[in-house]
Amino acid sequence: MTRPQAAERRELVLRAAVRARLLDPEDALLAAFVDLDAVAANVAALHRAFPDGVDVLHTFAAKANCLVPVLERLRGHGMGCEVASPGELAQALAAGFAPDRIVLDSPAKTRRELRHALDLGVAVNADNLQELSRIDALLDDRGSRSRIGVRLNPQVGSGSIGATSTATATSKFGIPLADPGNAELLLRAYRDRPWLTWVHVHVGSQGCTLDLMAEGVARAVAFAEQVDSAAGRRQVVGIDIGGGLPVDFTGDTADPGFDAYVDRLRARAPVLFDGGYRVITEFGRALLAKSGFTAAFVEYTKTSGGRRIAVTHAGAQVAARTVFMPDAWPLRISAHGPTGAAKEGEPTVQDVAGPCCFSGDLVARARPLPLLEPGDIVALLDTGAYYATTPFGYNSLPEPAVHGVTVGADGTVRFEVLRPAQTVEDLLARTGG
Numbered sequence: 001m002t003r004p005q006a007a008e009r010r011e012l013v014l015r016a017a018v019r020a021r022l023l024d025p026e027d028a029l030l031a032a033f034v035d036l037d038a039v040a041a042n043v044a045a046l047h048r049a050f051p052d053g054v055d056v057l058h059t060f061a062a063k064a065n066c067l068v069p070v071l072e073r074l075r076g077h078g079m080g081c082e083v084a085s086p087g088e089l090a091q092a093l094a095a096g097f098a099p100d101r102i103v104l105d106s107p108a109k110t111r112r113e114l115r116h117a118l119d120l121g122v123a124v125n126a127d128n129l130q131e132l133s134r135i136d137a138l139l140d141d142r143g144s145r146s147r148i149g150v151r152l153n154p155q156v157g158s159g160s161i162g163a164t165s166t167a168t169a170t171s172k173f174g175i176p177l178a179d180p181g182n183a184e185l186l187l188r189a190y191r192d193r194p195w196l197t198w199v200h201v202h203v204g205s206q207g208c209t210l211d212l213m214a215e216g217v218a219r220a221v222a223f224a225e226q227v228d229s230a231a232g233r234r235q236v237v238g239i240d241i242g243g244g245l246p247v248d249f250t251g252d253t254a255d256p257g258f259d260a261y262v263d264r265l266r267a268r269a270p271v272l273f274d275g276g277y278r279v280i281t282e283f284g285r286a287l288l289a290k291s292g293f294t295a296a297f298v299e300y301t302k303t304s305g306g307r308r309i310a311v312t313h314a315g316a317q318v319a320a321r322t323v324f325m326p327d328a329w330p331l332r333i334s335a336h337g338p339t340g341a342a343k344e345g346e347p348t349v350q351d352v353a354g355p356c357c358f359s360g361d362l363v364a365r366a367r368p369l370p371l372l373e374p375g376d377i378v379a380l381l382d383t384g385a386y387y388a389t390t391p392f393g394y395n396s397l398p399e400p401a402v403h404g405v406t407v408g409a410d411g412t413v414r415f416e417v418l419r420p421a422q423t424v425e426d427l428l429a430r431t432g433g
């Protein structure tokens with residue numbers, strides 16, 4: 001049911017976008033769209049997945065889509081925000097998040113960043129023991145309302161994508177729990193700091209199984225219980241379980257979904273649901289990826305050594321991971337005619353290339369699609385997170401506009417600008433011109 005529905009909805013949006021000239025073969029060659037209705041539905045599904053008896057703050061990982069109007073929407077849907085840099089913190093504050101609904105997680109926080117977060121009352125998860133000593137020094141002369149935790153590396157191993165697995169034995173993130181002596185060191189760190197009241201884990205992003213993620217959370221919960229039993233009281237008040245729910249890039253249904261993850265957590269870390277600990281989540285991709293697509297015009301088509309290639313305006317500048325790691329980050333692509341209508345025709349194997357001047361700039365290889373022609377439109381599906389809003393600078397290509405979309409009950413499509421397209425003047429100014 002969802003497959004044709006989602007495809008029909010995309011077609012409706014694309015047709016409306018062409019009519020509104022948000023996609024134009026001269027003036028708007030490339031644009032990204034975020035379905036705000038779908039985002040609202042995803043956030044509602046996340047809220048429903050956790051039982052009422054658990055005090056949970058769902059934060060959105062700003063790096064997945066850092067546009068302030070997107071963050072504002074998410075705040076309106078009752079979310080907090082997870083940030084990992086001064087820029088993301090500024091975006092979260094600009095979006096109106098109260099400091100106590102923001103969590104700061106970067107592995108490289110400077111003293112000044114820490115001071116700023118502690119002064120504001122933003123929650124902080126320390127990545128390592130050196131950072132903890134910096135926090136000691138800062139708290140000595142100011143005190144803070146911030147919730148403070150430590151990021152543990154539960155060392156549960158890698159998912160299928162090494163580059164986004166964060167809980168391997170040798171990960172750069174957090175304090176490795178199983179390294180010799182670390183458990184004792186950590187227990188002492190909590191014993192010596194009564195203000196250390198949270199435990200944080202984030203096992204990875206994409207490519208991790210639910211079991212791997214749940215196992216990481218279970219180890220964090222077990223550690224929290226150890227701290228509490230050593231303290232003889234509930235010192236750890238909450239567990240930040242991170243994000244990382246994988247997204248299925250092969251179809252239109254959101255699989256596995258938050259419910260399935262919560263089921264797995266219930267099985268592996270039941271203590272999380274007995275109401276004793278508060279919970280924070282930090283999902284990014286699972287909330288936004290499937291709610292967005294990126295559309296680009298086909299400029300030329302050619303055959304080279306027997307290989308059919310469509311040269312489009314979407315390449316590495318908006319799909320860096322797919323271009324540089326095509327096996328780990330394949331994208332579905334749909335073909336449309338110049339009006340946005342779905343293109344019919346015999347599937348023909350072709351490559352879909354981008355505009356960048358390097359030969360690996362391909363968003364799909366040997367993909368069976370109706371034969372693309374100049375003036376057609378390709379849509380890169382499931383790109384609402386970590387794509388157009390995580391640009392790769394190359395050939396001074398401008399960052400495209402990002403449009404929010406809502407569809408009324410009568411099928412009326414409404415657009416709002418979430419980010420205007422970068423102009424050549426903007427680019428020139430950025431490059432000292």
Ligand SMILES: *Cc1c(COP(=O)(O)O)cnc(C)c1O
Nearest residue numbers: 061202205243244282283284285
């Ligand atoms: C990237 C990240 C997230 C979000 O990961 P998703 O895969 O987008 O859900 C959450 N927490 C931390 C610490 C992260 O680095």
